[in-house]
Structure formats: structure tokens, C-alpha cells
Amino acid sequence: MSKYAAVFEKEDPKLRYLPLAVQQKQIIVTCNYEARRQGLYKLQRVTEARRKCPDAIIVLGEDLTPFRNASKENYDFLKRFAWSDVTDMVDYNLEVLNPHSLHSSFFHLSRNDPIVGFNFDCSSIAGHVVPPNDFGIDIAMKQDLGGLYLRLLLGSHLAQHVRHQLEEHKGYSSTVGISTSKLLSKLVGNVNKPKGQTTLLPPYNVFGGSESNVTSFLDEHDIGKIPGIGFKSAQRIRNHVLARPVAFDAGLVYGSTKDNVKVRDVRMYPFMGVEVLEQLLGGPGAPKDIAIKIWRLINGIDTTEVACAREVPQQISIEDSYIRLDTMAEVERELRLLSKSLLTRIRIDLSCIRDNDDVSADNQGEHTADSISPSREWLAYPKTLRLTTRPRPPMNPDGTRSRTFNRLSRSCDMPSLILNLDESIEHLSETLVRDTLVPLFHRLHPERSGWDLSLMNLCAASISLTAASARDGAGRDISKMFKMQDLVLKHWKVADTDTAPVNCYSADVDERALENLEKKPYVTSKETLGGVVGEGGKDGAIETTQGCDSSWESDDEGPWPNYNCAKCGLAMPDFAMIAHERFHDFPD
Numbered sequence: 001m002s003k004y005a006a007v008f009e010k011e012d013p014k015l016r017y018l019p020l021a022v023q024q025k026q027i028i029v030t031c032n033y034e035a036r037r038q039g040l041y042k043l044q045r046v047t048e049a050r051r052k053c054p055d056a057i058i059v060l061g062e063d064l065t066p067f068r069n070a071s072k073e074n075y076d077f078l079k080r081f082a083w084s085d086v087t088d089m090v091d092y093n094l095e096v097l098n099p100h101s102l103h104s105s106f107f108h109l110s111r112n113d114p115i116v117g118f119n120f121d122c123s124s125i126a127g128h129v130v131p132p133n134d135f136g137i138d139i140a141m142k143q144d145l146g147g148l149y150l151r152l153l154l155g156s157h158l159a160q161h162v163r164h165q166l167e168e169h170k171g172y173s174s175t176v177g178i179s180t181s182k183l184l185s186k187l188v189g190n191v192n193k194p195k196g197q198t199t200l201l202p203p204y205n206v207f208g209g210s211e212s213n214v215t216s217f218l219d220e221h222d223i224g225k226i227p228g229i230g231f232k233s234a235q236r237i238r239n240h241v242l243a244r245p246v247a248f249d250a251g252l253v254y255g256s257t258k259d260n261v262k263v264r265d266v267r268m269y270p271f272m273g274v275e276v277l278e279q280l281l282g283g284p285g286a287p288k289d290i291a292i293k294i295w296r297l298i299n300g301i302d303t304t305e306v307a308c309a310r311e312v313p314q315q316i317s318i319e320d321s322y323i324r325l326d327t328m329a330e331v332e333r334e335l336r337l338l339s340k341s342l343l344t345r346i347r348i349d350l351s352c353i354r355d356n357d358d359v360s361a362d363n364q365g366e367h368t369a370d371s372i373s374p375s376r377e378w379l380a381y382p383k384t385l386r387l388t389t390r391p392r393p394p395m396n397p398d399g400t401r402s403r404t405f406n407r408l409s410r411s412c413d414m415p416s417l418i419l420n421l422d423e424s425i426e427h428l429s430e431t432l433v434r435d436t437l438v439p440l441f442h443r444l445h446p447e448r449s450g451w452d453l454s455l456m457n458l459c460a461a462s463i464s465l466t467a468a469s470a471r472d473g474a475g476r477d478i479s480k481m482f483k484m485q486d487l488v489l490k491h492w493k494v495a496d497t498d499t500a501p502v503n504c505y506s507a508d509v510d511e512r513a514l515e516n517l518e519k520k521p522y523v524t525s526k527e528t529l530g531g532v533v534g535e536g537g538k539d540g541a542i543e544t545t546q547g548c549d550s551s552w553e554s555d556d557e558g559p560w561p562n563y564n565c566a567k568c569g570l571a572m573p574d575f576a577m578i579a580h581e582r583f584h585d586f587p588d
Helices: 003-011 013-017 033-037 046-052 065-081 086-096 139-143 148-170 182-189 213-218 231-242 263-267 274-281 290-298 328-350 361-366 425-444 478-483 511-519 550-557 574-585
Strands: 020-024 027-031 057-060 105-108 117-120 128-130 176-178 197-200 316-321 351-353 376-378 380-391 408-413 453-465 522-524 562-565 571-573
Touching: 003 013, 003 020, 003 027, 003 065, 020 033, 027 046, 046 057, 065 148, 086 105, 086 148, 105 148, 117 148, 148 176, 148 197, 176 182, 182 197, 182 213, 197 213, 231 263, 231 274, 231 290, 263 290, 274 290, 316 328, 328 351, 328 380, 328 425, 328 453, 380 425, 408 425, 562 574, 571 574
Parallel strands: 020 057, 128 197, 176 197
Antiparallel strands: 020 027, 105 117, 316 453, 351 376, 380 408, 380 453, 522 562, 562 571
16 A cells, blocks of 8 residues: 555544545545546546546545655654565574474574564465465475575565554554565465565476576566566567557646557567567666666566665655746745755755754654754765756647656756755745755756646755764764764873882892893783882892882873883883883993
8 A cells, every 4th residue: 555545544544444635736646445446547537436426535645745754654663674685684584493383383582682573373374375276386396496485484474463563553564575586476466466475486496397487477477567677668668569650648747658668579479579679668867777677577587676765765755746837926935935845855865963962852853844853963065956847848749748757957056055054945936946946947948838747856966974973974974973082092092190200129029021121122001010120230120019009000091002121121112112222222
């Protein structure tokens, strides 16, 4: 289910059993499963949705703040169930798994605490499986798959535990797919919705004469449903396979296609391969190696790594669509609205409560951007400001308008004024629109009139960490460095006191110090724990230092071991001792 609808259902549980749709402008951006069963769908016009389902409850969802806060809250909750990548957790539990007691197994959620985890039955996979039954995989075949079956089995029980905990403690249902790549996990997770989980069973390659489950599973999907294959790429591939332009359903911009071209049709098409895809999809402006990437996706190969989520986003984008936007006054008005939303998100997402401020963490996400800004500090800052528009093409002679997805963009350096937390959002927005965005818009559209925009987007990009305590930040917080300097520099600190050294002579001789002295011309002060070498010839007397003022022994705490000269008793580092011995060799 869409997280938008889930947030409203959590606030009012009665909505879970009613057709619910979320509206932005005059479009249904998402709806729950009960509404979908009654004919509603994404990107449907509100008027059409009301006509098809008069009982539908349509709520306004243009304010994205509750959805972003819910996403962060759920992410922080889910982080507690993984110490690193899930693959590492599965590998660890596979090592400690007891094969003689699979029905009463224990999944460890911590390396350091053996009691943190949950009990589970390791004799079968949790949830649904693809293919639909497990009859084709006997015990012998499971043992021949190099541990893949057991890894998927452990992953399925971890997913089930996390899903149940999320629903119990946060009230959100979820759907999960279990496989060996992001591509396969996402696709197989769509099989059993809502509130289900599905595991794609081995073999993933041709095994013992049987067909690969990956190939048979992917072949039934439409080419446009494969993650990583965009709308334009899928459209060009369909046109090539059908040998004609693809037909679209009437409706909004992203209408569905009437021609269903499956992955099998593309993969088995004569002469289809990397070379053909390069001719279809390559060219100026195309991503590098786009043909190889899509050919791998069609064959179920996805080497994309699961990256750790960043503490701050890589970019922050705000956009809006319009039925008609063709005057400069309207553009300036919309730029003010977009810039206010963008500046608000920048302050919320890229700043935090100062360490020395007594503000609870629970209230951190509930403030307005202006209310407590002086008590916040920047975690990161954006370097680039980008303005994007989507002009409508002119009308055709027959009164129709061609479909287009082309966008125009211009970028510039982000003005430093946005980093001023003491200024209000209203004032910053006015300055940003007047001094930066309007000139940027004129660079996009030099003509004063004649354009009609269907979309505008503002994006804060190239976000870099700043004043970070971690080494991956673009800057370092020098205030924290000064706070720690006493601790870091304590070994080099010189104490200025007026207390004279006390002579602590004793007739006792440290025998261990004498033995060390006979072996080498100088000894370390740590070796002469009972005394230091004094003057008095080759076998100089030993002067015990026990009971002396400890402030005179600070040299022993330095980064290098100190040594005492056997001739004069002077203490110095090891690297200086050779030069000091040469000093004694010079004639008087």
C-alpha cells in the first residue's frame, strides 16, 4: 500500500475498511486497496474517481511533511533489526545454525549478545513462494544449491519477524520480496499484496535439466514493469518489437499502453542483444552502457549494491503541475510557493538541534521552520540550485496536442543567504525569487510570452556534509576540536611550578638497573624504576627517585621513551642519544 494512504489510515483506523484516495491538485496520486477494488487507480482525475466510486473518501495530501516524518520514523525503527547488511546477518546465522534441530532454531539479531533474537522453524520458508509450490525441490536438490536455499529461508524468517514488529509497534503493514538482488526482490514482492511476503525459489540458473526460475518469472512481466527500464526506453523497445508505434490509453500524461510487450518477447526477438539495444537507446545524452545494463536486467542480472542510507538526502526537490501557466506574474507567484516549500524542507532535513540546547528529540520534527531556527545548526548544505520546467508543445492543426515528456533545466550556485537561520522563510523566499530564480527562468525561456508550462520543479542538489565530526564531511567542526585539545595534548603539557626538585638519595642500589647499564651505555628511565644513573665515572652511582615530586617525572609520559646518558645522566629521546654521545667524544 502507498505510504500516503497508510499514514491517513493510522490516524483513523476506520479508513482501512473504506475506499480511500489521496488527492493532489485534481489528480488521485494514490489510493488504498479497497479503493482499487472499486475501480480507482493512480493518476486518475478526481472527477472520474468520484463518478466511478461515489462512496470514496478523498483526502488532500499536498502537504508532504506527515509522510516524510512517518518515513523517517519507520526507518529509525527498522535500523534496530540489522547490525549491517542483511547478507552479513544471514551469513552469521547460517554459521551458527544447528542442522539437527531445525524446528527449534534461533535467529541472532546481535553478534555480541546471544540472547537478542527470536525463535523460528527453519524447516520451511516463511510466507509465499514462487513457483507457487515447493514440491519440485526435494531435500537432495536443496543440498546441491550451495546454501542458497538456506540463505533464502533465513531471509524469509527475518523479513517475517521485522514485518510483524513494524505492524505491532508502529501500526504499518508492509510487503516484502526475498531474493538475491534488488531487481528480483522488488518484483517478487509485488506478487502477494497486501500484507504478504514472497520468496523466489532456486534454481536461479539451469540446474539438472530444469529451467531457471529467474527466467520463467521475469518472462511474464511487461517490459515497462522492470525496475531500471524507464518509460522512454520501454517505449522504444516496444516500438522495435511491434515494428510500429505503441498505442496508449487515453487519459493523463502517463497513460498505460494497450500493447503488452513482455520480457520474453524482447529476449526472444530475432537478433536482440546488446548491439540492437545500443542502436535503440544509445546516442547523445544517453547514459553510459545503457544497452548492457538493460540487457542484463532482461536476463535477471542486477549487480546494484544495497547502499546504506545517508544521514542527509542527496538532493531535495519540490515540484508542482499546472493546467495552464503562461504569464510571468503567475510564474513568480508559483516560484514563491515552491521556494517556501523548498527552504522549509532544507531547514528541516539539513539542520539539527544544537548539542547544548535542551530540546527533546521527540519535538524536533514537530517545529515550524521559523520557530526555533536560532537553536539549530547545519548538518549539510546544498551547493547547487536547479530550476526545471516542462513546456507544452503548440497545438496541432487538427486541434490536438502532441504528448511530450521533455523538460528544460538550468542550474546555478546556491545563494549563501539560505544558510541564514535568523531570517524568516518569507524574507528568504522573496529574495531568492527576485535575485536568483527569475533570472534563471529567463535563461530557460528568453521569450517574454508564448510559452505554456505544465510543470515547474525546484531542486537543491550537490548536498555536502559540513561541520561534521566524521571524516567524510566536507568540513570539520573546529569547536569540537578545541573542546578535546586538553585531552589530546595532555602528554605534551608543561607544568609551570615554583617547587624545586627534592633530592631523594638512598644507599640502596637497584641491581636490575646496574645489569642494564652494563649491557648498553644508556638506559631508559622506565628500566630504572628504582633509580636514575648519576655522575661518578663509568659505573656511576644510582640515585633512587622514589618519593620525589611526580611533577618532575612528566617526561616519562611523552610519546617517545626517554633515555639517560651514562656519562652525565641527562634524559632525552632515543633519536637524540647518538648526537649526544658525539658531544662527549669531542675534546674539552
